[in-house]
Amino acid sequence: MKTKKALYMNPWSWSVETLLYGYRKPHEKRIYEIVMENLDHENPVSFLDVGFGAGIFLNFMSNYSSLAVGVELSSKFVKIVREHFKGINAEYIVADAERLPFRQESFDLILCNQVFEHLPNVEEAIHEIKRVTKHRGKVIASVPNLSEFAPVWVTLRQLGLDPVKMGKRVAKILRINPQEIEHNAQYHPQKKTPHEWQEILECSGFTVKKESIMTAPLGNILRIYKEKEIYRIVQLVDKTVGRHFPLNMLGSYLLLKCQKRDQRA
Secondary structure, three states: OOOOHHHHOOOOHHHHHHHHHOOOOHHHHHHHHHHHHHHHOOOOOEEEEEOOOOOHHHHHHOOOOOEEEEEEOOHHHHHHHHHHOOOOOOEEEEOEOOEOOOOOOOEEEEEEEOOHHHOOOHHHHHHHHHHHEEEEEEEEEEEEOOOOHHHHHHHHHHOOOOHHHHHHHHHHHOOOOOHHHHHHHHHOOOOOOHHHHHHHHHHOOEEEEEEEEEEOOOHHHHHHHHOHHHHHHHHHHHHOHHHOOOHHHOEEEEEEEEEEOOOOO
16 A cells, blocks of 8 residues: 555646636535635735645735745646646745745745645644744644544544444445545545644644534535535525534534744743
8 A cells, every 4th residue: 555645646636627627516615715715814925835736725825925835745746736827926846744845934824725634644744834834823724524523433443443444334335435435544544523633733832713614514415515505505604603612513624723822922
């Protein structure tokens, strides 16, 4: 089996398709909307997109930042995105999130959109992100909300059972493609609850505010978002009652709004 990082050395078909055609699936559009709403309120001098994917957010922030930089692990994909956005005032760099090639306190705002869950050593990456974040700088991150699933995964591990094998058996019973379970395990090594994400970031030196994205208790319910009226209801719920506990833990994704704590006092 390939190492976790080797999985990302070649361009993802999903990232290339998103680059060419934009966010097409309803849940992708919802994440895009929420992240863009938050970026739209920021006007940083320097901006870093860790794991910039299709480069859409980096492209947007290049209009509002004197310095806009993105990093990706795949040199092939960096080349594709650089060519696609030729003429855009942004830098596209091949780099590992766990070893960012920047000086201490280089960026006012850092975006990690659907990145943390893919990293084999996420604590090291968060430490690096904190290092290059300026004094009182901000980090915006989105991760899957695994409030229901993560405890099951951890419990199976503690019992000496293989969650992937167990998941495949359940998938067959539910007539779900069992390969999706293995794919999820390979590409998403970090399976944490909202509280665990908050704890890791706070221990690293950030204050954290959690918000849900797409208020719905189960990922499979995303299929109904194809209906425009349902999608509008989801948008409304997310912006109102979905912001408050316990409903704010029912979103399929989680937005983590972080600020580097003042450690100079």
